[in-house]
Amino acid sequence: MLQHETNIPQQFIWPENEKPNSEKAMELAVHIVDIGGFLSGQSSSAKETSKIIGEASKTHGFFLVINHGVDARLIQDAHRYMDMFFDLPFSLKQRAQRKVGESCGYSSSFIGRFSSKLPWKETLSFQFSAEINSSNMVKDYFENTMGKEFSQLGKVYQEYCNAMSSLSLSIMELLGMSLGVSQAQFKEFFEDNDSIMRLNYYPRCQKPDLTLGTGPHCDPTSLTILHQDSVGGLEVFIDNDWRSIAPNQNAFVINIGDTFMALSNGRYRSCLHRAVVNNKSHRKSLAFFLCPKKDKVVCPPDELVDEKNPRIYPDFTWSTFLEFTQKHYRSDMNTLQAFTNWIQHKNHMKFLF
Numbered sequence: 382m383l384q385h386e387t388n389i390p391q392q393f394i395w396p397e398n399e400k401p402n403s404e405k406a407m408e409l410a411v412h413i414v415d416i417g418g419f420l421s422g423q424s425s426s427a428k429e430t431s432k433i434i435g436e437a438s439k440t441h442g443f444f445l446v447i448n449h450g451v452d453a454r455l456i457q458d459a460h461r462y463m464d465m466f467f468d469l470p471f472s473l474k475q476r477a478q479r480k481v482g483e484s485c486g487y488s489s490s491f492i493g494r495f496s497s498k499l500p501w502k503e504t505l506s507f508q509f510s511a512e513i514n515s516s517n518m519v520k521d522y523f524e525n526t527m528g529k530e531f532s533q534l535g536k537v538y539q540e541y542c543n544a545m546s547s548l549s550l551s552i553m554e555l556l557g558m559s560l561g562v563s564q565a566q567f568k569e570f571f572e573d574n575d576s577i578m579r580l581n582y583y584p585r586c587q588k589p590d591l592t593l594g595t596g597p598h599c600d601p602t603s604l605t606i607l608h609q610d611s612v613g614g615l616e617v618f619i620d621n622d623w624r625s626i627a628p629n630q631n632a633f634v635i636n637i638g639d640t641f642m643a644l645s646n647g648r649y650r651s652c653l654h655r656a657v658v659n660n661k662s663h664r665k666s667l668a669f670f671l672c673p674k675k676d677k678v679v680c681p682p683d684e685l686v687d688e689k690n691p692r693i694y695p696d697f698t699w700s701t702f703l704e705f706t707q708k709h710y711r712s713d714m715n716t717l718q719a720f721t722n723w724i725q726h727k728n729h730m731k732f733l734f
Contacts, residue, residue, distance in 0.1 A: 383584070383586075384584040384585040384586060384587070386587060387587045387588065389586070389588050389591055389592060391497075392497055392498075392499045393499050393501060393591070393592045394591045394592060395498050395591065395592055395593055395596070396498070399498075399593070399596065399597065400592075400593075401589070401590055401593060401616075401623070401655075401657045402590075405625070406616050406622075406623045406624055406657075407622070407624055407625070408624065408625050408626075408627055409441075409443070409617055409619060409624035409625065409626055411437070411443055411444060411445055411626055411634075412434075412436065412437040412444040412445065413444070413445045413447060413632065414430060414433050414434055414437075414445065414446050414447070414635075415430070415447050415448050416430055416446055416447075416448060416449060416450075416551065416552075416555070417447075417448030417449075417450075418430065419551070419554075419555065420448070420450050420551060427555070427558065428558070431555045431556075431558035431559040432559065434552070434555050434556060434559050435559030435560070435649075438556070438559065438637055438645075438648075438649035438650065439648065439649060439650065440650070441617060441619050441650060441652045442636050442637035442642075442649060442651055442652045443617055443626065443635070443636045443637075443652060443654075444634075445626075445629060445632040445633070445634055445635070446548075446552070446632060446635055447629075447631055447632045449548055449632075450548070451544045451545075451548060451633075452544070455537075455540060455541055455544060456541075456608060458537045458541075459537060459538065459541045459608075459667055460608075460610060460665065460667070462533075462534045462537050462538070463580045463582070463665050463667065464665070465534065466505060466534065466580065467503060467505075467580070467582040467665070471489075473527070474487050474489075474503075474505075476526055476527050476528070477505060477526045477527055479506070483707070484506060484703060484707055485506045485507050485508055485577065486505070486506060486507075487503070487504070487505045488503065488504050488505075488506070498596060499592075500592075500593060500594055500595050500596060501583060501584065501586050501592045501593065501658050502581060502582060502583045502584075502594045502595065502656070502658075503581075503582045503584075504580060504582070505579070505580045506577055506579040506580075507519060507522050507523075507577070507578055508522070508575065508576070508577060508578075509542040509545075509546065509574075509575075509576045509577070509578055509669075510573075510574070510575050511546045511571075511572060511573055511574045511575075511576070512573050512674075516539075517539065518539075519535055519538050519542050519578070520532065520535035520536055520538075520539040521535070522535065523535030538578060541578070541667070541669075542576070542578050542669065545576075545578070545669035545671075546574060546576065546669075546671070548606060548633070549571065549574070549576075549604055549606060549669070549671040550568045550571060550572065551568075552604065552606075552635060553567035553568045553570075553571055553604070554567070554568045556641070556645075556649075560645060560648065560649075560682075560684075560685060561684060562682045562684050562685065566682055570644075570673060570677065571603070571671060571673055573674045574671055574672060574673060574674060575672055575673070575674050575675050575699070576602075576669060576670055576671050576672050577602065577669075577670040577672060578667075578668070578669050578670075579667075579668045579669075579670065580665070580667060580668075581594075581595075581656070581664075581665060581667075581668060582663065582664075582665050583614060583656060583658050583663060583664040583665070584658070584663050585659065585660055585661065585662060585663050586658040586659070586660060587660050588660075589658045589659050589660050592658065593655055593656065593657060594614060594655075594656035594657060594658045594664070595655055595656035596655060597618065597653050597654070597655045597714065598653065598654070598655070598714075598716075599638070599639055599653055599654075599714050599716055599717075600636065600638035600639065600651065600670065601638060601639045601640065601702060601703070601706045601716055601717075602638040602639070602640055602670035602671060602672050603638050603640040603644070603670075603671045603672055603673065604635065604636070604637065604638055604641055604670075605634075605635065605636045605668055605669070605670055605671070606633050606634075606635055606668070606669040606671070607633065607634040607635075607636070607666055607667065607668050607669075608634075609626075609628040609629075609634065609664075609666045610628065610664060610665045610666065611628050611630065612628065612659070612662050612663070612664035612665075613625055613626075613627055613628055613664075614656045614657050614658065614659070614664045614666075615634065615654065615656055615666075616654060616655050616656070616657055617652055617653070617654045618652065618653040618654065618655075618714075619652070623655070636651075636652065636654070637649050637650060637651050637652070638651050638670070638671075639651045639702075639716055639717040639720075640672065640673070640679055640699060640702065642717060643679050643681070643693075643694040643697070643717060644679055644680075644681055645681060645685060646681035646685040646686055646690055646693055646694075647690075647693040647694070648685065648690075651717070653714040672703075673699045674699070675699050675700035675703075676698055676700065678696050678697070678698055679694075679696065679697050679698065679699065680696045694717065694721050695721060695724050695725065695728075697720070697724060701724075702720060705720050705723060706720075709723065710723075
C-alpha cells in the first residue's frame with residue numbers, strides 16, 4: 382500500500398544527516414576482478430587476481446567478480462522465485478515470519494527491533510550450512526516453514542546457496558594469497574561455514590529522498606556476495622561521500638565484512654554502505670553472507686601479527702558476535718569496535734568477581 386502514498390509515515394522518515402541526497406550519487410570506480418583464469422587453474426592468473434583483490438580490500442573492501450562460474454540460469458531462477466515469493470499475499474509470507482531476536486525469517490519493516498528509522502523493504506533470510514549432513518537444510522526450511530508446495534523454491538535456493546558457498550571459498554583462497562598466508566588458510570576455515578542467505582525487496586517510494594531501503598551499516602559477517610537486478614540502489618561511503626555501484630548482470634558484488642576484517646587483523650576494510658530507493662520501480666537483490674561455523678574462534682593467522690601489526694581485536698566466536706548484533710547493537714560503522722569494548726568489559730568484570 383505504502384508505495385503509492387505521498388505521505389510517508391513518520392517511522393520511515395530518517396534524520397536529516399542520514400537522508401539520501403536528492404541528486405544521484407556519483408558512480409564508484411570499483412575493481413572488476415576476472416577469476417576465470419584462477420578457477421581453471423592458471424597459477425599466473427591467480428597471482429595477478431589476488432593482487433587486484435588485495436588492493437580493493439585495503440581501500441574500501443568492495444569489488445566485482447566476473448567469469449565466476451555460476452550458471453546464469455541458476456541466477457535467473459533465483460531472481461524469478463524471489464519475484465514469486467514477494468508477490469505472495471501477506472498471510473502466506475507470514476508463515477515464515479521472523480521472531481524477535483532471530484536473524485532469519487520473513488521481515489517487513491514493521492516486524493523488527495526498532496520503532497523509528499524503519500527501512501523501506503521486505504526481506505526473507507534463511508540459514509545455510511556447508512556441512513555434509515545439512516545438504517538439504519534450505520530445501521527443508523521452505524517445506525517445513527512455507528509448505529510442501531514451496532519445495533521447488535527450496536530446491537532452487539539450496540542450489541544457489543551451494544554455488545555461493547563454493548564461490549566464496551574460491552575468493553577466500555585469493556584473499557589468503559593476497560595477505561601472504563597460505564592459499565588454503567581461509568578456505569579451510571570456512572569450508573564448514575554456517576552462512577545466511579537473504580532476499581531483499583525494495584518497493585517504489587513516492588518520497589525516496591526521505592527514507593532508505595537499508596540504513597548505513599557495515600556487514601558483521603565475513604564476506605557478502607550480492608547479485609543486483611537491473612535497478613540501482615547500492616551505495617558505498619568513500620572519502621566522506623556516497624558513491625553508487627551500478628548493476629552488472631554478469632558480475633557479483635563482493636564486500637569484506639567485520640568478521641573478516643578481524644581475521645585480517647584490520648588490514649582489510651569492512652566499509653559503510655546502504656541501499657536507496659526510488660519512485661519509478663522496485664528493486665530486488667540476492668545476498669549471501671558467508672559466516673564461519675558458529676563455534677570457530679575468529680583469530681588472525683600468526684603471519685598477520687607482529688611488532689608493527691599488534692592484535693587489534695580479541696578472539697571471538699561468530700555466534701557471540703551475531704548475538705551482539707541481534708540483541709545489543711544495531712550494525713553501523715563502529716560495530717566491531719563496540720563489540721571489542723563489550724568483550725573487554727565482560728572479561729574485566731569476570732576478572733573482578
